[in-house]
Amino acid sequence: MTQSRITVIPARQRVGTQKKTAEKPKMRVAAYCRVSTDSDEQATSYEAQIEHYTDFIQQKPDWIFAGIYADDGISGTNTKKREEFNRMIEDCMAGKIDMVITKSISRFARNTLDCLKYIRQLKDKNISVFFEKEAINTMDAKGEVLLTIMASLAQQESQSLSQNVKLGLQYRYQQGLVQVNHNRFMGYTKDEDGKLIIEPNEAEIVKRIYREYLEGQSFLQIGRGLERDGILTGAGKQRWRPESVKKILTNEKYIGDALLQKTYTVDFLTKKRVSNNGIVPQYYVENSHPAIIPRDLYMQVQEEILRRANIHSGTEQKKRVYSSRYALSSIVVCGHCGDIFRRIKWNNRGCKSTVWRCVSRVEKDGQDCPARTVKEETLQEVVVKAVNEMVGEQDTFLPLLQANIESALGGSSEEAIAAIDQKLVELQKELLQLANAKKDYEPIAVEIDRLREEKQSIMVDDAEREGTRQRVQEMMEYLQKQSAEVTEYDEQLVRRLVEKITVFDEKFVVEFKAEVEVEIEM
Numbered sequence: 001m002t003q004s005r006i007t008v009i010p011a012r013q014r015v016g017t018q019k020k021t022a023e024k025p026k027m028r029v030a031a032y033c034r035v036s037t038d039s040d041e042q043a044t045s046y047e048a049q050i051e052h053y054t055d056f057i058q059q060k061p062d063w064i065f066a067g068i069y070a071d072d073g074i075s076g077t078n079t080k081k082r083e084e085f086n087r088m089i090e091d092c093m094a095g096k097i098d099m100v101i102t103k104s105i106s107r108f109a110r111n112t113l114d115c116l117k118y119i120r121q122l123k124d125k126n127i128s129v130f131f132e133k134e135a136i137n138t139m140d141a142k143g144e145v146l147l148t149i150m151a152s153l154a155q156q157e158s159q160s161l162s163q164n165v166k167l168g169l170q171y172r173y174q175q176g177l178v179q180v181n182h183n184r185f186m187g188y189t190k191d192e193d194g195k196l197i198i199e200p201n202e203a204e205i206v207k208r209i210y211r212e213y214l215e216g217q218s219f220l221q222i223g224r225g226l227e228r229d230g231i232l233t234g235a236g237k238q239r240w241r242p243e244s245v246k247k248i249l250t251n252e253k254y255i256g257d258a259l260l261q262k263t264y265t266v267d268f269l270t271k272k273r274v275s276n277n278g279i280v281p282q283y284y285v286e287n288s289h290p291a292i293i294p295r296d297l298y299m300q301v302q303e304e305i306l307r308r309a310n311i312h313s314g315t316e317q318k319k320r321v322y323s324s325r326y327a328l329s330s331i332v333v334c335g336h337c338g339d340i341f342r343r344i345k346w347n348n349r350g351c352k353s354t355v356w357r358c359v360s361r362v363e364k365d366g367q368d369c370p371a372r373t374v375k376e377e378t379l380q381e382v383v384v385k386a387v388n389e390m391v392g393e394q395d396t397f398l399p400l401l402q403a404n405i406e407s408a409l410g411g412s413s414e415e416a417i418a419a420i421d422q423k424l425v426e427l428q429k430e431l432l433q434l435a436n437a438k439k440d441y442e443p444i445a446v447e448i449d450r451l452r453e454e455k456q457s458i459m460v461d462d463a464e465r466e467g468t469r470q471r472v473q474e475m476m477e478y479l480q481k482q483s484a485e486v487t488e489y490d491e492q493l494v495r496r497l498v499e500k501i502t503v504f505d506e507k508f509v510v511e512f513k514a515e516v517e518v519e520i521e522m
Contacts, residue, residue, distance in 0.1 A: 029057050030066040032088055032102045053101060066097045089118060092127050104133035186234035186248060187292050196289035203292045205231055209248050210293055210301055216495040218324040219245040249305065252284075255298045256291030259284050284452075299463030313339045313359070320359070327494035328379060328501070334358040334371045335504035343376070358503075374503060378522060380489035383498065386510035386518040388485045390475075397516060398479065404472045404515050413458045420455045424448060468515065475514035 031053030050068050057065045069088035091097050100122070102108045108131065109115035119129060119138050128139040136143055182190050187206040189199045205226070212222050223240030233244055252259055260283040261276055276282060308322035311330065320340055323329040332341035341356040356379060358371035390397050427448050434441040475497060486493070502509040507521045 026062050026064045027098045028066040028096065029060070029063045029099045029101060030088060030091070030097045031057065031068050032085060032100055032108065033068065033070040034072075034082070034085070034107050049103060057101070063099075067091075089121070092122055092125060095125075098127060100127065100129045102129065102131060105131050105136075184235045185253075187254065188289070198290050198292060202234075206248060206254060206292050209245060210254075210297060213245075213249055213301055214297075214304060215492075216324050216327065218242075218322075219249075221324060246305075249301050252298075253289070254291065254293040255295045256289055257284065257286045258288045295459070296463040296466040299460055300467045303460060303463065311340075327491040327498075328356070328376075331498060332356055332374075332379065332501045332503060334360065334369060335502050335509075336371050337369045339369070341371075341374070341503065356503075371503060372505060379501065379508075382501065382508045382510065382520045382522060383494055384486050384489055385520050386508075386512075387493070387497070389518050389520075390512070390516070391479060391482050391485060394479050398476060400516055401472050401476045401479075401514055405469055405476075413462055416458055417455060420451050420458075424451055424455075427451070471513040472515065475512060475516070 031049075033049035033053065050070055053068060054065070057063055069084040071082045071084045088097070088100065092100070105115065108129070109118070122129060123138060128137055130137050182188050182196065187199060187202045188196045191197050209222055209226075212225065213219075217225070219242035222245050223242060226240045227238065231240075232238060233240055248254070262282070311320045311322050312318060313320050313333070318339070320330075326343060328341075329343065330340055333339070334341065337358065337360050339358055339360040342359050342362060344355055344357055344362070346353045346355050354376040356374045356376060358369050360369040361371055427444055431441050431444045431448065434444065478497065497512050497514075498510060499513045500511040502511070507519055510518045510520060512518070
């Protein structure tokens with residue numbers, strides 16, 4: 001057998017054929033900058049960061065400048081509203097960036113979860129983040145351990161800052177300093193000193209909403225009317241939601257007062273706010289700014305909102321849903337059982353008609369209530385006759401109306417309210433002293449609540465009397481101006497003047513809002 005022979009052939013350098021060693025590709029580096037407020041001092045820092053990182057990246061020969069991403073005046077506790085940050089992450093995921101430089105962990109994120117989430121997301125794409133202040137590169141072996149510790153410290157810093165902000169707000173609340181975003185607040189704007197002032201055109205819209213509600217219109221009807229007239233909401237939107245109308249009708253700021261701390265933050269990271277149901281203190285500031293709506297009118301609206309939400313009728317006092325689709329809705333009452341009448345479309349052997357029937361009879365198929373069915377035309381005729389009787393017998397009714405006005409003017413409560421206010425001032429001082437000394441102030445808080453409820457009750461009574469006076473005055477003015485008889489049924493006239501129509505077997509009793517009744521036999 002021939003012995004094997006091995007010949008070693010050494011590598012040789014071939015002239016003209018050797019490939020050049022591949023050059024290491026340059027790293028595409030971007031910078032992220034952020035300042036936490038929009039003050040002049042921070043704005044300078046913001047510009048300085050952009051200039052610093054632009055020069056810093058461009059001076060590195062093995063780096064390619066991939067841009068500056070900068071958010072100005074936006075919170076770092078979450079990334080939802082940081083547009084530039086999110087755009088940077090998108091560019092990283094699209095392969096446009098190899099490395100991100102930022103000043104510190106707290107500039108990048110103060111939320112540990114968000115911070116680690118994005119760091120790991122970038123590491124999966126082999127993209128590093130370098131934190132200049134802490135000298136941490138996330139691609140180092142020890143980078144994530146240090147990062148977790150530092151991010152936790154940054155989160156604590158943010159929590160501390162959030163607590164300081166809360167304390168500052170509470171101090172301002174105690175001083176009665178009101179802060180309102182007037183850009184979305186119908187009826188008001190701010191002067192050069194930052195104080196709330198009335199915006200005349202918008203104030204007329206607010207007054208219209210209050211007036212139409214007391215005339216019987218619903219939140220939905222008021223909103224649709226505003227939309228038909230091309231009136232925008234406080235936020236500049238075309239659509240008026242019922243909730244938007246209700247907020248205007250229940251906002252105490254329209255009477256010049258302000259309830260502060262209606263909501264509070266439950267999570268400083270997510271900035272989630274919830275309604276304050278007594279968990280943290282609230283502050284009610286009276287006469288903090290000019291009023292658009294008189295206090296008594298505002299109280300009338302609150303009572304009407306409560307009344308509509310709690311309509312009970314009939315012998316069993318069943319809860320009924322308020323309807324204002326028609327002027328007669330919810331005001332036609334059964335003389336037998338006290339329940340309301342409902343509008344019904346009838347089709348009797350091809351003969352179509354609109355009638356009103358007692359709800360108790362409708363629901364029980366006539367088993368209990370013997371109330372008659374009334375044609376809509378009959379009800380409308382009853383209203384016209386009642387109004388004409390008032391117009392034709394002014395000599396009889398005007399003295400009655402004048403007596404009702406004088407009755408409504410009696411019983412001034414100014415002294416009672418002044419005494420309660422004085423007591424509240426004294427209790428407030430005592431409460432703050434105990435609270436600052438971290439002592440139990442629960443008994444005083446209970447007494448303050450009781451006095452506020454008592455004051456509220458007195459103000460409601462005042463508002464009811466003033467409402468009666470206004471309605472009687474309106475009826476007197478109408479009668480004095482109306483010289484001729486009414487010939488046609490008018491929905492708006494019913495909403496303005498009629499309080500209730502009671503249906504009996506042989507007659508109708510029309511009760512006007514001026515506390516005057518007229519019987520019509522039909």
